[in-house]
Amino acid sequence: MKDKLIKNIKEIFPYIVIIILVLLVKKFIFGTVLVNGNSMLDTLHNGDLMILDKISYRSNKIKRFDIVVVQVGKEKIIKRVIGLPGEVVTYHNNELYINGKKVKDPYPSQVTYDFVTEKIEDDFYFVMGDNRTDSLDSRSIGTVKRKNILGKAQFILFPFHRFGNVK
Numbered sequence: 001m002k003d004k005l006i007k008n009i010k011e012i013f014p015y016i017v018i019i020i021l022v023l024l025v026k027k028f029i030f031g032t033v034l035v036n037g038n039s040m041l042d043t044l045h046n047g048d049l050m051i052l053d054k055i056s057y058r059s060n061k062i063k064r065f066d067i068v069v070v071q072v073g074k075e076k077i078i079k080r081v082i083g084l085p086g087e088v089v090t091y092h093n094n095e096l097y098i099n100g101k102k103v104k105d106p107y108p109s110q111v112t113y114d115f116v117t118e119k120i121e122d123d124f125y126f127v128m129g130d131n132r133t134d135s136l137d138s139r140s141i142g143t144v145k146r147k148n149i150l151g152k153a154q155f156i157l158f159p160f161h162r163f164g165n166v167k
Helices: 002-028
Strands: 030-034 049-053 067-072 075-083 089-092 095-098 101-103 124-128 149-158
Touching (some): 002 030
Antiparallel strands (some): 030 049, 049 149, 075 124, 089 095, 095 101
8 A cells, every 4th residue: 555655656746846847937937928908009919928038137137128017006017118217208299318318219109298207216117008199107107116027028929920029
C-alpha cells in the first residue's frame, strides 16, 4: 500500500511542478490582458487579447509612446505613455509639446483638444489613449504612479488576423 502511494506521488509530482511553474510565470513574468473599449483605436481594438510583459520595466525604463497596462482602482486600462517624470505635456492645435518643444506624435487621433499639464512628479507618468476623443486617461484620472503600471503590452495573441507586435 505504501509503495503504491509513493508510486502515485512520483507520477503526479512532475505535473504539480509544471502547474506551480506556470502559475509563477503568470504571476511574475507574463500575463494576458484583454482590450476593453475603443480608447486605443486604431492601434488596438476592443477584444484584442494581448501578452502583458511584467518584467521588462525591472531592467528597462518606461519610454514615451510605450503601450502600458495601468491599474486604476479595480480596473486595468491600456494606454500609451505620453509624458515622463519631470516633463510638462502640452497639446496645442493638435500638436504635442514636451517642455515647450514640439514632438512628433506618431499616434495622433483625429483631434486632441488643447491642454497643459503641471510638471509631472517623480515616479509618475502621463498616459493617453490613441483615440483621444474617446479615452479615459491622465487628462481625467491624473498622472499614474509607477507602481500602478503593471507592465508593457506589445503583442496581440488574438484575434489571429491581428497576431503579432504592435507599436
